[in-house]
Amino acid sequence: MEQLLPEYINYWFVVGIHKFIRVFWYFVLFEFTRYILIDFIIAGIFYLKKDQRKKRFEIARQKLRKENPFVSVIIPGKNEGKHLFKLTKSLAEQTFKNFELIIVDDGSDDDTPIIGRNLEKLGLIDMFLRNDMRGGKASAANLALRYSKGKYIVHLDADCSFDRDAIENVLVPFFMDNRIGAVGGNVKVRNYKNSLCSRLQAIEYLKTVSVGRIITSYLGIYKIISGAFGAFKKEATDAVYGWDIGPGLDGDITVKIRKSGYKVVFEPSAVCLTNAPESFKVLTKQRLRWDKSIVRFRLRKHKDVYFPQANFSWSTFFALAENVYYNVVLDILWWIYIIDIFLNYSGSLAFIIPMNFTLYFVMNYVQMCSIYLFSERKKEERYLWPYASMMTIYTGTYLRIVRTVAYYKEFFFKRSFEDPWNPYKSSSQAKRAGL
Amino acid sequence: MFKVLKHSNNHLKISANGYTLMLIAQLSDFEKIDSKNIDGFVIDTTKPKEAYKIITHLKVKTTLKESLKPLFVPSHNLLPKFITCHTDGVLDQSQLAITMERVAVITSKIKDVKLTNTDNYETMVTARVLGFLYTRNQLLTPIVHRQSNIGYTYPVLSLLYKENEALAMLQLAQKIAANGWGNAKLKDHIHLCKGCHGNYFNFREVCGACNSIDISPQDMIHHFVCAHVAPATDFKKEEELSCPKCDKHLRHIGIDYDKPSTIYHCNSCSHEFQQPKMEALCMDCETINGLDELIQQPILELSITQKGEQLLFNTQSKTITKDNNLSIENKCTEALFQIILKQEINRIKTHNCKSVYAQIHLNNPTIKSLNSIAKQAFHNELLQIINSYLLESDIIASESFELYHLLLPNTSFKELERLENIEYNVQKLLTDNIENQPNQVQIKIHNITGSDEVGELISG
Numbered sequence: 099m100e101q102l103l104p105e106y107i108n109y110w111f112v113v114g115i116h117k118f119i120r121v122f123w124y125f126v127l128f129e130f131t132r133y134i135l136i137d138f139i140i141a142g143i144f145y146l147k148k149d150q151r152k153k154r155f156e157i158a159r160q161k162l163r164k165e166n167p168f169v170s171v172i173i174p175g176k177n178e179g180k181h182l183f184k185l186t187k188s189l190a191e192q193t194f195k196n197f198e199l200i201i202v203d204d205g206s207d208d209d210t211p212i213i214g215r216n217l218e219k220l221g222l223i224d225m226f227l228r229n230d231m232r233g234g235k236a237s238a239a240n241l242a243l244r245y246s247k248g249k250y251i252v253h254l255d256a257d258c259s260f261d262r263d264a265i266e267n268v269l270v271p272f273f274m275d276n277r278i279g280a281v282g283g284n285v286k287v288r289n290y291k292n293s294l295c296s297r298l299q300a301i302e303y304l305k306t307v308s309v310g311r312i313i314t315s316y317l318g319i320y321k322i323i324s325g326a327f328g329a330f331k332k333e334a335t336d337a338v339y340g341w342d343i344g345p346g347l348d349g350d351i352t353v354k355i356r357k358s359g360y361k362v363v364f365e366p367s368a369v370c371l372t373n374a375p376e377s378f379k380v381l382t383k384q385r386l387r388w389d390k391s392i393v394r395f396r397l398r399k400h401k402d403v404y405f406p407q408a409n410f411s412w413s414t415f416f417a418l419a420e421n422v423y424y425n426v427v428l429d430i431l432w433w434i435y436i437i438d439i440f441l442n443y444s445g446s447l448a449f450i451i452p453m454n455f456t457l458y459f460v461m462n463y464v465q466m467c468s469i470y471l472f473s474e475r476k477k478e479e480r481y482l483w484p485y486a487s488m489m490t491i492y493t494g495t496y497l498r499i500v501r502t503v504a505y506y507k508e509f510f511f512k513r514s515f516e517d518p519w520n521p522y523k524s525s526s527q528a529k530r531a532g533l
Numbered sequence: 534m535f536k537v538l539k540h541s542n543n544h545l546k547i548s549a550n551g552y553t554l555m556l557i558a559q560l561s562d563f564e565k566i567d568s569k570n571i572d573g574f575v576i577d578t579t580k581p582k583e584a585y586k587i588i589t590h591l592k593v594k595t596t597l598k599e600s601l602k603p604l605f606v607p608s609h610n611l612l613p614k615f616i617t618c619h620t621d622g623v624l625d626q627s628q629l630a631i632t633m634e635r636v637a638v639i640t641s642k643i644k645d646v647k648l649t650n651t652d653n654y655e656t657m658v659t660a661r662v663l664g665f666l667y668t669r670n671q672l673l674t675p676i677v678h679r680q681s682n683i684g685y686t687y688p689v690l691s692l693l694y695k696e697n698e699a700l701a702m703l704q705l706a707q708k709i710a711a712n713g714w715g716n717a718k719l720k721d722h723i724h725l726c727k728g729c730h731g732n733y734f735n736f737r738e739v740c741g742a743c744n745s746i747d748i749s750p751q752d753m754i755h756h757f758v759c760a761h762v763a764p765a766t767d768f769k770k771e772e773e774l775s776c777p778k779c780d781k782h783l784r785h786i787g788i789d790y791d792k793p794s795t796i797y798h799c800n801s802c803s804h805e806f807q808q809p810k811m812e813a814l815c816m817d818c819e820t821i822n823g824l825d826e827l828i829q830q831p832i833l834e835l836s837i838t839q840k841g842e843q844l845l846f847n848t849q850s851k852t853i854t855k856d857n858n859l860s861i862e863n864k865c866t867e868a869l870f871q872i873i874l875k876q877e878i879n880r881i882k883t884h885n886c887k888s889v890y891a892q893i894h895l896n897n898p899t900i901k902s903l904n905s906i907a908k909q910a911f912h913n914e915l916l917q918i919i920n921s922y923l924l925e926s927d928i929i930a931s932e933s934f935e936l937y938h939l940l941l942p943n944t945s946f947k948e949l950e951r952l953e954n955i956e957y958n959v960q961k962l963l964t965d966n967i968e969n970q971p972n973q974v975q976i977k978i979h980n981i982t983g984s985d986e987v988g989e990l991i992s993g
Contacts (some may be wrong), residue, residue, distance in 0.1 A: 105772035117626070227807055229755065229762070229793035237793075244763045280955055343760045471673060482699040501798070523791070527758040 107447045121450055122441060124435040125457050130330025130430055133305075134461060134478030135418065137468045140313045145471070155367075160275035162266065169197040169269065170248030171331075174238030176203070178256035181485070184424065186222040188259040194266040197252070198224040200242045205232030222480035234520045235325075236341035243340045251335055254370070255326040261369040268329040268368035269411055279334035280352060281368070282320065283327030285307055286475070290482065295381055297485045298492045304469045304479065308366060314362035317418035320347040323362065327370035334360050335513040343528045344393020345519050353400050356414045378491075382500055389504030390514040396422050397509075399533060429501050458490040547575065547624075550633040553639065554605070556622070563766070573603030573636050575624055576734060584612050588619045592692045601643045601664045603636050615678045621669065624913075642668040646845045651695065654902045658693045658705060663714055663845055665689045666837035673706075675836040682725055682731040682817065685832050691808040700730045703830045710833060714841030717833040719725070724813070724827035728820030735816055740807035744821075745801035748809060749981055752792045754779045756783060764796055809886045844919075864916070870930030870938050877940060883984030887945045888988050892977040893919070893937040893959070899967050900934065908934055918958050924973045938991065946980055974977075 102301050110118065144151075171189065182201065189199060201223050203210045214226040220492050227241055243251065250272065252265055261267075264283065271281045290300035307324070323330075325348035339353040341347045356362055376382040396418050403414050406527040445449055466479040466486045473479055515529040545556035555566060556577040574591065578586050584606075592600050593802070605624035606617050609824040617623075621639070624632055646667070648660050665688070666673055683699045687706070694702040710717035723732050741747050743967060752763040754774070761778035768774045774783035783790045797809050813822040865873070877888055900911060912934040919929060926939040941949075956976050963973045978992060 181773050218808070223808070227794070227796070229753070231755070231791055231793040232758060233755040233757075233762065233791075233793055237762045240760055241762040244767075339759070339761065343758075514601060522786075524757040526758065527789070531757070531758050 103234075103375045106452065108447060109446075110453060116441055121446075122437070122454065122457060124432060125454070125461075128431070129287045129425075129458075130463065132424065134464055135413055137309060137313060137367050137465065139466055139523055140316050140469050143259060144312070144316070154274055155237065155270060157501040158270045158313070159266070159344045161273040162269055165273075166196050167249040167269075168199055169250045169252055169329075170193070170196050170242075170245060170246030170267070170346040171197050171252045171254060171265070172200045172202070172239060172242035173254050173256050174202040174204060174235055174248060175256045176235075176238075177208045177210055177211035178203075179204045179208055180205065181256040182210070182213055182217055182223070184259070185254075185256055189265075189403045190222075191262050192260065193263045193267045194269065197265065198246070199250060200225045200227065201256075202238040202242045203228040204238035205229055229453065232521050234343060234524050236343050236347045236526070239347075240340040241520065243335055246362035247330070249332055251330045251332055253325060253328050253330065255372060258285075258326050258372045260327070260371070264368045264444040265329075268327065268365050271282045271363050271365050272329070272331065275361060275363075276281055277359075277361045277496060278363055279331050279355045279358065280323050281329045282311060282315075282323035282352075282362070282364045283329070283368040283370050284311075284364070284366045285324045285326045285372055286376045288375065289373045294485070294488075295378050296374045296376050297482060298488060299381070300479075301373070301466075301469075301482050301486055301489055302493060302497075304473070304482070305465055309465075309469055309472050311364040312366050314417070314420065316487055318361075318415075318422050320362050320454065321356070322362050323352045324348055326372050327368065327389050329368075330355070331360070334358065341475070341521060342533060344391070345387045345514055345517055346395050349391060353395065353403070353414070353418065355416065356411070357403065357409060359409070359411075366472065369474070378496075385497065385500045385518060387514070387517055389501045390517070392425050392507055393434070394512075394519055397426070401518045425501065426505060429498060432498060433502070460486055462486045462489045545577065546571075547629070549629050552633050552636045553598045554603070554636070557587050559583055560590055563587075563590060568599060568602075571602070572640050573605065573621075575605045577607065577609060577621070579611065581612055581616055584616050588616065589692050592619060595658050596666060597648065597657070598643055598646060600661055601639070601646065601668050603639045603718055605632070614676055615680070615686045617990050618686060619692060620674050638670075640719065642670075648845050648847060655705065655797060658690070659709060660713070660845065661693060662690050662705075662709065662835070663837055663841045666715065666840055667845055668681070671836075672718075673715075675834070677834050682729070682733075683830075684723070684732050685723070691972065695731060700725060700828065700830065703832070706835060707831065708836060709841070712840075713720050713838060714844055715837055716834040716836055717831075720834050720911055721832040722829055724829050725762040726813075726815035726818060726820050726828050727822050727828060728815060729816055729818035730828070731817040732824070733816040734813040736811060736813050739812055740797070740799035740802060741806050741808070741810045742804035743799060743802040744810070745799055748797045749800060750797050752917050753794045753796055754783070754789045754790050755793050756781070756928045757882050758789070760922040762793070764798075765792075823861045864920075864931065865932045867932050867938065870940070871878065871927060871987050871991060873928055874940055874981075874990065875936075877942060878981060878983060878985050878987070881981055883981075886943060888981045889939075889944045889946070889949065890979045890981050890985075891941065892979075892991075893939070893955065894975045894977070895935050895959075895963070895973055896975065897967060897973045910990060914992065915961065918962065919955050922958075924951070937946040946978070949978065952978065 113121075117517065156476070175187070186199065201214055203226070206228075211228050214223065214228065217223040218226040225245060227245065229238065239253065250269060252268065267282045268281050269301055271278050285303060287296055287300035287303050289296050291297070328348070334355050335351075337358050338351065341351050342354075344350070352362055375384055400418060403410070403418050439450060463486055466483060469479065470476055471491055512529060515525045519524070534771075542807040547554040549554065552572040553570070554573045554575050555568070555571045556575045557563065558577040560583070576587055578587070579583050588604065591604060593604070599603055604620045605622060606612055606620050608625045621635065644662055652961070662673065663764075663831065673688055673690065675687045677684065681691070682696045683703070690702060690706065707717070709715040724734075725732050726734070737746055740746065740748050747923060751766060753762060754765050754768050755762045756768075756776045756778070758781065759776060759779040761776055765774070768783060775781070776783060781789075797806050799805070811824050813824065815822060821831045856980065860895060874890065880886065881888060900908065903911065915934065916929070916931065923929065923939070923940070927940050929937060929939040956974055960974045965975070979985075
């Protein structure tokens with residue numbers, strides 16, 4: 099070790115900057131640019147415009163309070179009965195009170211209907227709708243939409259809980275710009291202390307959701323409103339006829355709303371906590387489903403956004419292109435990079451692999467700094483700092499492999515249509531219709 | 534009508550094996566006979582109303598032992614079951630010997646019944662039911678009876694209660710079982726109206742928001758391909774179904790679409806809901822009952838236990854009912870009252886102040902003969918009236934509806950307006966409800982002195 103370390107350092111001093119960039123082109127061109135450079139530039143702009151933004155937000159908040167619009171909070175789901183009472187309690191604490199609560203039970207086979215009906219009788223739920231036959235999450239959300247009376251629709255997942263001002267904050271952006279049709283809430287992991295798997299996801303959520311979406315929203319290319327917490331103008335959801343068959347229906351409706359000419363933004367102060375999978379087995383299943391939806395929706399269903407046509411929009415184009423580029427294209431490039439290194443630098447792997455890990459290690463902690471800058475829960479999130487060192491394996495290797503498998507399965511075999519997450523009767527029809 | 538075996542004193546009798554049965558054609562026949570010398574009766578009329586009067590007279594208005602005497606209907610008689618269930622069945626002339634053996638058994642068992650003190654109504658009913666069970670050695674099995682308010686008629690027991698007292702009757706049956714005098718077997722559950730205790734209902738679905746019955750159900754349609762879900766009316770285009778979201782025709786249920794649920798629309802208030810509220814309209818008193826408001830009661834089959842038999846063998850009814858166990862809310866017990874009264878006497882002895890002790894006594898035999906539920910209700914009502922006129926510092930004790938002790942501290946004889954009000958209102962309550970019984974309320978007033986004895990005051 100005493101001999102290896104000086105030799106390792108000496109090697110990287112000797113190779114020079116050109117060879118360093120040649121060897122680590124993937125990191126320098128893509129990872130560093132996107133996750134360090136852009137993040138910190140935006141963070142800087144954000145910091146400079148902090149007071150201005152705060153002022154605009156407060157003015158919009160006053161407008162919201164003055165108008166006090168009626169809002170429909172809709173929660174579709176299957177077998178979510180166990181979460182419902184807690185959820186109603188969490189919503190009862192909200193600072194924004196003028197809402198109706200509509201829960202749709204999508205063919206649950208547990209005690210959900212009994213619990214739901216009781217809560218409806220007790221007045222904790224305004225409307226409890228049940229479909230005896232399961233139709234999938236999109237159909238359940240559409241049913242709720244059909245009976246909602248609010249000017250705005252807030253879509254939630256039943257297993258989430260919310261900051262007291264979450265609903266108010268997610269509605270504020272509508273009063274900042276009339277062209278905004280949908281607002282995404284900030285979803286964070288609640289059970290981050292339960293397992294290594296959930297800790298790593300908590301960091302990932304902070305990077306991709308909390309910070310990542312601030313960046314894309316600022317750039318006007320925000321493209322996914324999480325199903326766990328998002329708000330929509332009723333006129334916008336009516337214009338796109340609600341949700342289409344999933345999986346990946348939350349990203350799909352966001353694109354549909356963008357294509358209808360509305361702006362879509364992210365609101366970091368509207369915080370919702372959700373439970374992430376606690377085992378890698380469950381996480382793998384979830385991610386295979388999510389990643390397949392990128393190919394299905396971004397590349398197939400909404401391929402029209404890439405071509406000039408009447409409703410062409412550069413922001414929608416970039417929103418989807420960014421998504422496809424950083425997920426699909428970079429995933430392919432990563433494999434090319436691996437092959438390149440093995441073919442051309444197989445003799446230097448003993449120097450390259452440790453340096454690669456070092457670069458990602460440093461980058462992870464630099465990213466943690468950007469998370470720290472944007473976060474409103476700085477103290478709690480310090481707990482996650484030691485685990486940032488493991489993100490290289492988690493995102494750099496594990497998630498990449500899962501993503502590759504998902505893309506392969508979806509691209510060549512359209513496996514998302516066979517996902518039991520959606521009932522077969524709907525998926526088969528959607529597949530036939532090419533949706 | 535009946536083959537007369539023996540004609541005596543212008544009345545029809547059937548005699549055999551030393552036992553005599555009297556044929557009764559109408560109620561007035563009872564007045565013409567000396568029933569002590571008769572071992573049983575036979576209903577000799579085909580008119581159900583007349584037969585019912587005869588049965589009711591014998592089972593309700595006679596003494597306990599008289600009421601237990603055998604009562605038959607002739608074999609050719611086609612009286613309805615709800616009447617014959619109170620009798621000992623059909624008297625078949627061809628098997629007269631067997632019938633007379635039965636009469637002998639019943640008569641001998643009646644002799645075992647010693648209970649005579651049945652001045653309390655509930656005690657009287659209990660005794661008659663237990664007596665019937667003991668002498669007949671059979672189950673008290675309620676029969677389904679459409680004309681009954683509760684849908685069932687109990688042999689004998691139903692005769693002892695009016696139609697609108699069905700709940701008290703059912704509770705007595707439960708009490709017999711609870712006290713160990715009878716074994717109970719659950720035959721059915723019934724639901725009674727909160728207003729009249731009847732059980733003839735029209736169950737109907739109503740709007741949960743405005744209670745209107747004008748609601749209409751609609752099928753929900755789920756279009757598979759685009760996940761659109763809405764009521765069928767949204768999809769209807771003339772005769773066809775067309776999706777409002779994707780404009781496609783819906784042709785085949787199960788392939789293109791399904792109907793996952795139903796939704797109701799209220800035509801009065803436009804409320805939309807999936808679970809209509811159920812309510813039960815009482816067809817007797819028109820009271821609307823929520824399902825959770827219906828009074829559920831068990832219909833029990835009863836048989837007598839050894840403890841029940843022992844009750845009949847005793848001459849006094851010690852434990853059947855107690856009138857003095859009625860609860861008094863927010864008022865003190867008689868024992869506590871005596872302690873407070875004693876303390877008040879001591880206070881007066883020391884401080885020479887003025888206080889009054891009053892005793893309200895009700896003397897009404899009609900109330901005494903009421904069942905315990907009615908008595909409890911009456912007692913509560915009286916307590917409310919009395920309480921409403923008392924000052925916060927006054928104290929009341931009452932463990933029976935007949936007697937009320939009042940302590941009115943710091944009150945002189947000139948300040949007894951509240952007692953006058955009490956007397957007037959209680960008197961009014963009684964005269965409004967019970968006719969022809971004047972001066973039912975007596976109030977004794979005593980100015981407490983330091984030399985009074987608690988015992989003497991209380992005993993009056």
